[in-house]
Amino acid sequence: MSNKFRLxxxxxxxxxxxxxxxxxxxxxxxxxxxxxxxxxxxxxLQAIEWGLFGWLPYISGGEFEQEDAIVNQFHSNxxxxxxxxxxxxxxxxxxxxxxxKSRWSRRKSLLTLELKDTTYDGTEAEEKTRELIGLTEDEFxxxxxxxxxxxxxxITGDINTxxxxxxxxxxxxxxxxxxxxxxxxxxxxxxxxxxxRIQSLKASELSRLPAARSKLEDYKRxxxxxxxxxxxxxxxxxxxxxxxxxxxxxxxEVDVVITYEEPSKEDLAAIQKTxxxxxxxxxxxxxxxxxxxxxxxxxVTALKSSKNQVNDLRERL
Numbered sequence: 001m002s003n004k005f006r007l008x009x010x011x012x013x014x015x016x017x018x019x020x021x022x023x024x025x026x027x028x029x030x031x032x033x034x035x036x037x038x039x040x041x042x043x044x045l046q047a048i049e050w051g052l053f054g055w056l057p058y059i060s061g062g063e064f065e066q067e068d069a070i071v072n073q074f075h076s077n078x079x080x081x082x083x084x085x086x087x088x089x090x091x092x093x094x095x096x097x098x099x100x101k102s103r104w105s106r107r108k109s110l111l112t113l114e115l116k117d118t119t120y121d122g123t124e125a126e127e128k129t130r131e132l133i134g135l136t137e138d139e140f141x142x143x144x145x146x147x148x149x150x151x152x153x154x155i156t157g158d159i160n161t162x163x164x165x166x167x168x169x170x171x172x173x174x175x176x177x178x179x180x181x182x183x184x185x186x187x188x189x190x191x192x193x194x195x196x197r198i199q200s201l202k203a204s205e206l207s208r209l210p211a212a213r214s215k216l217e218d219y220k221r222x223x224x225x226x227x228x229x230x231x232x233x234x235x236x237x238x239x240x241x242x243x244x245x246x247x248x249x250x251x252x253e254v255d256v257v258i259t260y261e262e263p264s265k266e267d268l269a270a271i272q273k274t275x276x277x278x279x280x281x282x283x284x285x286x287x288x289x290x291x292x293x294x295x296x297x298x299x300v301t302a303l304k305s306s307k308n309q310v311n312d313l314r315e316r317l
Contacts, residue, residue: 004088005133007048011083014075015050016043028087042148049145051082051097052129053137054109058149070109071101080109086133091116095129141168243278 006028013021017040024031024044033041046056050070059069071080078101085094093116099109113125120128130136135144154165 005086006088008085008087008092009083010044010048010085011081012044012047013079013081014072014077015047015080015082016040016070016072018043018047019072019074045145047082048084050109051084051095052133052140054097054111054126055137057137057141058147068102070099075101093132095125138168 007026008028009023009025011021011023012018017038022040022044033044035041046059050056056070071078080099080101081096082098083094083096085092087093094114096112096114097109111122111125111129113120113128115128115132133140141147141150150165150168153161157165
């Protein structure tokens with residue numbers, strides 16, 4: 001921070017993951033905060049951030065938009081309170097930011113600033129705080145507070161996300177956003193994107209042509225290797241049609257429903273697929289015929305048994 005302000009003490013209650021009041025006397029010294037997940041380490045850092053500026057720019061999404069993600073859900077008074085005391089060799093001031101629980105997270109908070117014998121409230125307190133620390137929000141995140149989310153995005157994000165993080169760390173993010181919004185810059189970017197897209201499409205189509213030609217040559221070689229002429233393919237197609245008609249008749253006799261696709265007269269692979277399908281159909285018909293034969297045999301056996309029983313009864317009479 002400018003003027004070398006350091007954090008003397010931090011008091012947090014009812015804010016984010018902190019329910020009961022926590023007070024840390026830091027006395028302007030370097031401090032390491034450690035502990036397992038869920039004990040409130042991030043909440044303490046966010047409390048400093050929120051206390052100074054009244055917002056958490058890295059928090060967004062469902063929780064932040066649909067409910068109050070600032071006030072602790074279990075706080076008895078439903079009130080978030082953060083108190084910061086900052087000091088430098090010349091002066092000391094205290095700020096207290098509070099916020100009542102709401103239906104969502106963007107409700108404004110209330111700030112009070114105590115400097116020497118003067119108390120500031122509301123907008124006046126906000127302006128005086130920024131004047132004292134001498135930093136805007138962007139400058140604060142660029143020079144003082146390195147977010148763990150920023151580190152994560154820099155390590156795991158794509159190139160655009162990394163560039164955005166670097167811009168924020170250097171304090172040039174706002175300038176970059178303004179530049180992107182200029183009409184000429186936007187038009188140049190759109191033109192460049194279109195040209196890259198056209199080149200990509202051309203390269204893609206050109207790469208497909210040799211592959212298609214190669215596949216066509218492979219089909220021709222396969223056809224030549226099997227020494228099957230086009231006339232032979234057509235005759236084979238005709239034979240398949242006749243065979244198909246015969247199989248249909250057999251299927252009707254045994255009540256079997258079969259599917260069939262008419263192959264192309266010039267497609268050897270399709271004809272081979274049809275032959276395999278016909279073989280499968282014949283197997284289904286044979287299985288059905290054997291099933292009907294078994295049923296007939298069982299009925300004949302039952303009739304013979306009944307006849308023998310009737311004859312036996314007649315002899316007894």
